[in-house]
Amino acid sequence: xxxxxxxxxxxxxxxxxxxxxxxxxxxxxxxGKNVIIEDNxxxxxxxxxxxxxxxxxxxxxxxxxxxxxxxxxxxxxKTNKVHPLVIGENTLIRTENVIYGDNIIGDNFQTGHxxxxxxxxxxxxxxxxxxxxxxQHDCNIGNYVSIHSNCFIGEESxxxxxxWIFPHVVLTNDPTPPSDKLFGVIIDSxxxxxxxxxxxxxxxxxxxxxxxxxxVVTKDVLKETVVVGNPAKKICSIKDIKxxxxxxxxxxxxxxxxxxxxxxxxxxxxWIKKLDIQK
Amino acid sequence: xxxxxxxxxxxxxxxxxxxxxxxxxxxxxxxGKNVIIEDNxxxxxxxxxxxxxxxxxxxxxxxxxxxxxxxxxxxxxKTNKVHPLVIGENTLIRTENVIYGDNIIGDNFQTGHxxxxxxxxxxxxxxxxxxxxxxQHDCNIGNYVSIHSNCFIGEESxxxxxxWIFPHVVLTNDPTPPSDKLFGVIIDSxxxxxxxxxxxxxxxxxxxxxxxxxxVVTKDVLKETVVVGNPAKKICSIKDIKxxxxxxxxxxxxxxxxxxxxxxxxxxxxWIKKLDIQK
Amino acid sequence: xxxxxxxxxxxxxxxxxxxxxxxxxxxxxxxGKNVIIEDNxxxxxxxxxxxxxxxxxxxxxxxxxxxxxxxxxxxxxKTNKVHPLVIGENTLIRTENVIYGDNIIGDNFQTGHxxxxxxxxxxxxxxxxxxxxxxQHDCNIGNYVSIHSNCFIGEESxxxxxxWIFPHVVLTNDPTPPSDKLFGVIIDSxxxxxxxxxxxxxxxxxxxxxxxxxxVVTKDVLKETVVVGNPAKKICSIKDIKxxxxxxxxxxxxxxxxxxxxxxxxxxxxWIKKLDIQK
Numbered sequence: 001x002x003x004x005x006x007x008x009x010x011x012x013x014x015x016x017x018x019x020x021x022x023x024x025x026x027x028x029x030x031x032g033k034n035v036i037i038e039d040n041x042x043x044x045x046x047x048x049x050x051x052x053x054x055x056x057x058x059x060x061x062x063x064x065x066x067x068x069x070x071x072x073x074x075x076x077x078k079t080n081k082v083h084p085l086v087i088g089e090n091t092l093i094r095t096e097n098v099i100y101g102d103n104i105i106g107d108n109f110q111t112g113h114x115x116x117x118x119x120x121x122x123x124x125x126x127x128x129x130x131x132x133x134x135x136q137h138d139c140n141i142g143n144y145v146s147i148h149s150n151c152f153i154g155e156e157s158x159x160x161x162x163x164w165i166f167p168h169v170v171l172t173n174d175p176t177p178p179s180d181k182l183f184g185v186i187i188d189s190x191x192x193x194x195x196x197x198x199x200x201x202x203x204x205x206x207x208x209x210x211x212x213x214x215x216v217v218t219k220d221v222l223k224e225t226v227v228v229g230n231p232a233k234k235i236c237s238i239k240d241i242k243x244x245x246x247x248x249x250x251x252x253x254x255x256x257x258x259x260x261x262x263x264x265x266x267x268x269x270x271w272i273k274k275l276d277i278q279k
Numbered sequence: 280x281x282x283x284x285x286x287x288x289x290x291x292x293x294x295x296x297x298x299x300x301x302x303x304x305x306x307x308x309x310x311g312k313n314v315i316i317e318d319n320x321x322x323x324x325x326x327x328x329x330x331x332x333x334x335x336x337x338x339x340x341x342x343x344x345x346x347x348x349x350x351x352x353x354x355x356x357k358t359n360k361v362h363p364l365v366i367g368e369n370t371l372i373r374t375e376n377v378i379y380g381d382n383i384i385g386d387n388f389q390t391g392h393x394x395x396x397x398x399x400x401x402x403x404x405x406x407x408x409x410x411x412x413x414x415q416h417d418c419n420i421g422n423y424v425s426i427h428s429n430c431f432i433g434e435e436s437x438x439x440x441x442x443w444i445f446p447h448v449v450l451t452n453d454p455t456p457p458s459d460k461l462f463g464v465i466i467d468s469x470x471x472x473x474x475x476x477x478x479x480x481x482x483x484x485x486x487x488x489x490x491x492x493x494x495v496v497t498k499d500v501l502k503e504t505v506v507v508g509n510p511a512k513k514i515c516s517i518k519d520i521k522x523x524x525x526x527x528x529x530x531x532x533x534x535x536x537x538x539x540x541x542x543x544x545x546x547x548x549x550w551i552k553k554l555d556i557q558k
Numbered sequence: 559x560x561x562x563x564x565x566x567x568x569x570x571x572x573x574x575x576x577x578x579x580x581x582x583x584x585x586x587x588x589x590g591k592n593v594i595i596e597d598n599x600x601x602x603x604x605x606x607x608x609x610x611x612x613x614x615x616x617x618x619x620x621x622x623x624x625x626x627x628x629x630x631x632x633x634x635x636k637t638n639k640v641h642p643l644v645i646g647e648n649t650l651i652r653t654e655n656v657i658y659g660d661n662i663i664g665d666n667f668q669t670g671h672x673x674x675x676x677x678x679x680x681x682x683x684x685x686x687x688x689x690x691x692x693x694q695h696d697c698n699i700g701n702y703v704s705i706h707s708n709c710f711i712g713e714e715s716x717x718x719x720x721x722w723i724f725p726h727v728v729l730t731n732d733p734t735p736p737s738d739k740l741f742g743v744i745i746d747s748x749x750x751x752x753x754x755x756x757x758x759x760x761x762x763x764x765x766x767x768x769x770x771x772x773x774v775v776t777k778d779v780l781k782e783t784v785v786v787g788n789p790a791k792k793i794c795s796i797k798d799i800k801x802x803x804x805x806x807x808x809x810x811x812x813x814x815x816x817x818x819x820x821x822x823x824x825x826x827x828x829w830i831k832k833l834d835i836q837k
Contacts, residue, residue: 010289010568012306024636027570028307028586030324042636045588045606048324048342060633063606063624066342066374075339075371078303078321092633095624095656098374098392113656113674116392116410131674131692134410134428134446146736149692149710152428152446152474164736167692167710168728168756170447170475172492176520176529177471178425178443178536192735195710196728196756196774198447198475198493213730214756214774214788216475216493216509230493230509230774230788241734250734257736289568291585307586309603327603327621345621345653354618354650357582357600377653377671395671395689413689413707413725431707431725431753449726449754451771455799455808456750457704457722457815477726477754477772495754495772495788509772509788 020057032068032080044095052084052101059091062113069100071119088125100137112149126260130167139184144261148195156184162254162261163187166195166213175201190254191221197232208252210238224252299336311347311359323374331363331380338370341392346372348379350398367404379416391428405539409446418463423540427474435463441533441540442466445474445492454480469533470500476511487531489517503531578615590626590638602653610642610659617649620671625651627658629677646683658695670707684818688725697742702819706753714742720812720819721745724753724771733759748812749779755790766810768796782810 013019013031020039028046031037035049038057043049047061050068061067068085083101087093091109099105099117106125117123117135124143129135132150139153142161147153151165154173159165171185183202187193191205194213199205204220211217212228212235221227224238238251250256254268263271292298292310299318307325310316314328317336322328326340329347340346347364362380366372370388378384378396385404396402396414403422408414411429418432421440426432430444433452438444450464462481466472470484473492478484483499490496491507491514500506503517517530529535533547542550571577571589578597586604589595593607596615601607605619608626619625626643641659645651649667657663657675664683675681675693682701687693690708697711700719705711709723712731717723729743741760745751749763752771757763762778769775770786770793779785782796796809808814812826821829 027588030306046325046604060636064343064622069374078339095627096375096654114393114672132411132429132690150429150690150708154446166730166732166735167712168447168726170492172445172474174445175523176532177445177473177489178532178538179529180536180538181522194735195730196475196754200492210735213728213758216788228789230495231507243739244733250737253734253736257738259736259738309585325604343622348653357618375654393672411690411708429708433725447726449771451724451753453724454802455811456724456752456768457811457817458808459815459817460801475754479771509774510786 026063035068038089050101051080052082054084054086056087056089056091056107058089059087059093061091061093062095062097064095065093065097065099067097067099069098071101083119094131106143124161126262128260142189146260154184156182158184158186160187160189160191162190164192166193168196169193170198172199173201188223190252192253208238210241210251305342314347317368329380330359331361333363333365335366335368335370335386337368338366338372340370340372341374341376343374344372344376344378346376346378348377350380362398373410385422403440405541407539421468425539433463433480435461437463437465439466439468439470441469443471445472447475448472449477451478452480467502469531471532487517489520489530572609584621593626596647608659609638610640612642612644614645614647614649614665616647617645617651619649619651620653620655622653623651623655623657625655625657627656629659641677652689664701682719684820686818700747704818712742712759714740716742716744718745718747718749720748722750724751726754727751728756730757731759746781748810750811766796768799768809 011029014033016033017031017035019037022040024042026045031049032051034052036054040058043061044063046064048066053068073081085101086104088107093111094113097115100119102119103121105123108126110128112131114132115129118137120138123141126144129147130149135153136155138155139157141159144162147165149167152170154171157171173182173184185199186204188207190208193211197211197215199217206223208224209221210226215228215232216230217232225234226236241250243250258264290308293312295312296310296314298316301319303321305324310328311330313331315333319337322340323342325343327345332347352360364380365383367386372390373392376394379398381398382400384402387405389407391410393411394408397416399417402420405423408426409428414432415434417434418436420438424442426444428446431449433450436450452461452463464478465483467486469487472490476490476494478496485502487503488500489505494507494511495509496511504513505515520529522529537543569587572591574591575589575593577595580598582600584603589607590609592610594612598616599613600618602621604622606624611626631639643659644662646665651669652671655673658677660677661679663681666684668686670689672690673687676695678696681699684702687705688707693711694713696713697715699717703721705723707725710728712729715729731740731742743757744762746765748766751769755769755773757775764781766782767779768784773786773790774788775790783792784794799808801808816822
């Protein structure tokens with residue numbers, strides 16, 4: 001049953017684990033109950049895979065990552081309840097991530113080091129999350145979302161497809177802290193939130209907008225709008241921003257940028273036309 | 280003497296350790312000299328408990344946490360000096376915390392993941408510190424203080440009881456960086472410091488005040504005052520803030536919020552009257 | 559050949575490793591191929607030293623640090639390519655650092671906990687990097703640079719000698735995010751960047767200048783200039799800043815501060831005169 005290529009004797013795999021073909025498990029790894037590991041998965045040194053984790057094929061789990069981390073209900077009686085974690089195909093998780101149970105993560109997920117993801121999140125495919133970022137619980141993150149280093153994504157944030165969140169951004173949610181109210185931030189598709197900005201509770205950032213670095217966003221940001229400052233104010237339309245070298249418009253960015261995007265092999269217009277035809 | 284429920288042979292416990300009843304120690308744990316572990320403590324995989332650490336009863340120490348971490352004097356001769364760490368009862372430390380020696384921490388302490396706490400801090404009871412927060416040395420933190428994710432608490436900060444510090448807040452201390460002067464921030468009881476604000480050296484934030492998200496606080500904040508902006512300026516009294524739904528006043532928050540507070544089972548007024556009568 | 563003082567049997571050292579005298583290796587350490595460890599190095603519990611790492615004499619590597627971490631090319635075929643990492647003499651790396659291959663780091667390097675350093679950086683001697691800081695790739699960091707806790711140093715940053723960067727500072731690089739352009743921040747000698755400020759792409763911060771806490775720096779900062787605010791604006795010359803107690807000028811700081819600097823044993827003027835004479 002266990003056909004794993006074990007590198008060390010100091011590996012503990014619960015007998016209930018279902019393991020596919022061509023799996024590599026390095027030393028000091030612990031694998032709990034009802035874990036499913038599909039083919040061609042690589043688990044680096046010292047990972048702790050707690051119970052009810054399902055890792056899909058071709059994934060890499062970096063050294064000392066903890067998957068299926070305990071929720072609060074564990075600590076009362078030190079007994080792990082059933083909180084499944086599903087990690088999609090071809091995931092690349094770097095070292096020392098902590099990902100809780102009760103999460104569903106799509107394919108081609110990629111993280112930096114020391115990322116924390118709490119419970120009850122729905123994360124789409126082709127999402128990237130940078131080093132030290134901290135995703136709280138009950139968030140909804142679309143496809144092709146890029147969250148850079150050290151962002152804080154507060155509970156109940158809703159982030160649509162193709163959103164960019166740059167380093168040290170904070171999404172808040174409590175309108176009158178401390179309180180029991182939670183108004184998550186809503187970010188629509190193709191919006192870009194620049195480094196070290198903070199978005200206040202319940203703010204809605206609309207499609208194609210751009211939040212400047214260090215902004216404190218207290219009000220909704222309209223479509224295709226650029227806001228900067230503390231408090232953030234509109235300074236122009238995204239269409240007014242020109243590339244300093246070429247002098248050409250840069251935004252909406254989907255027409256000028258394609259690395260890692262589904263239109264990478266052609267361009268956005270060609271890709272979207274094909275999609276439309278397929279429909 | 281050692282009645283510990285060991286899960287693995289790869290556990291090293293120094294013979295000087297004093298261990299209570301019903302202790303669980305998972306694999307790859309190292310326990311140093313003169314460590315005291317009271318009853319019903321659970322130490323998860325890979326923790327390093329260095330010398331002179333005292334963990335009181337009912338506590339949980341998350342995977343790979345390092346307790347009693349070396350101070351600077353270790354590195355000169357690679358010999359650990361006596362720097363005791365005391366951790367109160369019913370503590371819940373999540374994974375990968377690093378807590379130095381020479382700290383006294385009260386009961387019911389709770390942390391997120393990857394918290395760092397340096398030496399010479401006095402931390403009260405019922406304190407919570409969020410994921411990635413970094414507490415520097417020589418701080419004084421009262422009771423029922425909540426420090427959220429990824430805060431930086433500079434040396435010589437003084438934080439009174441019932442203070443709330445939200446994600447990514449920075450408390451500074453050097454008035455003319457770089458210098459050898461240290462003027463820690465002082466935060467009085469019931470103050471709330473919203474996300475991603477920074478407080479300048481020596482600033483005194485008075486009771487019941489509210490610092491807005493992203494504020495840069497350069498001057499003292501008076502009692503019951505709301506400040507926002509860069510530089511932060513007073514915009515109103517906390518009593519002017521109404522709940523958006525109910526239209527009722529929200530602050531002082533102790534009259535409208537009770538989760539995790541000692542008045543949780545009744546309300547602040549009832550609780551404080553009882554306390555007064557008991558005196 | 560291997561004269562190492564091993565504390566545990568659970569240590570894996572590749573036979574190609576070249577090990578000096580008086581090396582201490584604690585338990586659960588893994589040492590890869592073509593690793594060179596010079597005399598008097600101490601490697602604490604659970605470190606992973608991947609291939610082609612050279613640790614110079616007298617260095618201390620904190621528990622669970624990962625040196626020579628995989629670059630992106632590893633993940634394609636799970637084979638480590640040659641990306642050497644050189645760590646200078648008398649380095650003090652605290653716990654849980656991740657330092658990639660293809661880095662050259664000078665002597666007397668010192669880090670806090672959980673620092674991440676990506677590939678292709680050149681880091682001078684006597685550099686200090688604080689807890690949680692994240693150094694991206696292709697940066698150039700001079701000598702006697704101090705980067706405090708939780709800073710983000712974006713790709714292609716250029717930081718000269720004697721620069722101070724305080725907690726939670728972000729150096730950005732993408733002028734029109736997301737794009738494939740990279741304009742790294744340039745910081746000249748003796749500049750001080752206060753806590754939680756953010757520097758926009760391509761900004762040049764000149765010698766002896768001072769950026770205030772929480773500033774959002776959108777334009778170049780001239781020599782000896784103090785800027786604060788969002789957007790940051792000049793408020794005075796550094797020479798206008800007086801010590802609050804003594805009333806004396808504080809800046810340029812090299813005349814008033816010497817802890818950890820090469821002029822520590824005398825003063826800057828004496829030291830620089832000696833250097834000039836030696837030339």
